[in-house]
Amino acid sequence: DQQVKQNSPSLSVQEGRISILNCDYTNSMFDYFLWYKKYPAEGPTFLISISSIKDKNEDGRFTVFLNKSAKHLSLHIVPSQPGDSAVYFCAARTPYNQGGKLIFGQGTELSVKP
Amino acid sequence: EAGVTQFPSHSVIEKGQTVTLRCDPISGHDNLYWYRRVMGKEIKFLLHFVKESKQDESGMPNNRFLAERTGGTYSTLKVQPAELEDSGVYFCASSQGMRGTGNTIYFGEGSWLTVV
Numbered sequence: 365d366q367q368v369k370q371n372s373p374s375l376s377v378q379e380g381r382i383s384i385l386n387c388d389y390t391n392s393m394f395d396y397f398l399w400y401k402k403y404p405a406e407g408p409t410f411l412i413s414i415s416s417i418k419d420k421n422e423d424g425r426f427t428v429f430l431n432k433s434a435k436h437l438s439l440h441i442v443p444s445q446p447g448d449s450a451v452y453f454c455a456a457r458t459p460y461n462q463g464g465k466l467i468f469g470q471g472t473e474l475s476v477k478p
Numbered sequence: 479e480a481g482v483t484q485f486p487s488h489s490v491i492e493k494g495q496t497v498t499l500r501c502d503p504i505s506g507h508d509n510l511y512w513y514r515r516v517m518g519k520e521i522k523f524l525l526h527f528v529k530e531s532k533q534d535e536s537g538m539p540n541n542r543f544l545a546e547r548t549g550g551t552y553s554t555l556k557v558q559p560a561e562l563e564d565s566g567v568y569f570c571a572s573s574q575g576m577r578g579t580g581n582t583i584y585f586g587e588g589s590w591l592t593v594v
Contacts (some may be wrong), residue, residue, distance in 0.1 A: 366520075400585070407482070407569055407585035408521065453521060463534040465511065466571075466583060468521040 367391050368456050370469035377476050383441040385472050387454030390435065394456035398466065399428060399439045402451045411452075412439070444476045480504070482586035484570050490592045496558040499589045501570030503552070509533075509573040510553050511583065512545060516566035524568075527553060539564075560593045567591070 369388045377383045387397075395416050400408035414421040414428045414437070421428050427440045441448055454469040483502045491497050503510045512524040524543070525535040529550035538545070542561070547553040557564055567588040 368520075398582075405587075407587040410582050410584065413582070455521075463526055464509070465523045465526055465534060466513075466521075467523065468513075470520045471518075 503572030507572035
């Protein structure tokens with residue numbers, strides 16, 4: 365049972381344009397949502413997070429939107445740069461009393477073309 | 479400050495052999511996690527230590543996997559005997575506490591295991 369889903373395995377975007385990566389979840393008890401970026405042969409690197417009580421968090425070129433009613437979040441990258449090319453994982457955190465572990469989606473491979 | 483370090487970075491072993499993976503979390507981080515990514519799929523939770531205690535080991539695949547964290551510092555994950563389906567990347571991660579803004583979990587670069 366996949367609690368966190370990233371339905372797009374890949375996304376290709378032109379440099380300078382917006383990249384939108386989507387993520388859906390099923391468990392309404394998740395308390396934080398995080399995006400991780402992963403380059404080949406490296407571990408996931410934390411990018412940005414959002415609390416379940418917020419609907420938007422922005423950090424430079426990266427913005428995460430959370431729609432709790434739809435159980436959907438998205439990561440916007442504006443403007444996209446070739447160095448953003450990587451696999452992006454959406455992760456949801458279980459509440460503290462359930463261990464606070466991360467549940468990951470399958471990842472979306474973003475390719476930003478010059 | 480050193481990040482999460484894992485050893486070995488790559489390991490190739492034969493089916494039936496034993497492999498032990500080691501993780502050194504970020505200094506001062508009480509929480510230590512093991513995750514695994516198999517065949518390019520999602521990163522799956524294996525288990526969680528709080529200091530030296532196993533908080534949650536619900537993701538451990540079977541009793542061929544044994545994790546320890548003696549003294550609440552580094553952790554080892556032993557696979558004995560290894561099977562072909564154990565091949566994948568084993569990530570270790572750590573975090574400081576359970577509450578707070580985001581409580582970021584930091585990952586190591588992974589230990590790539592290939593069982594042949």
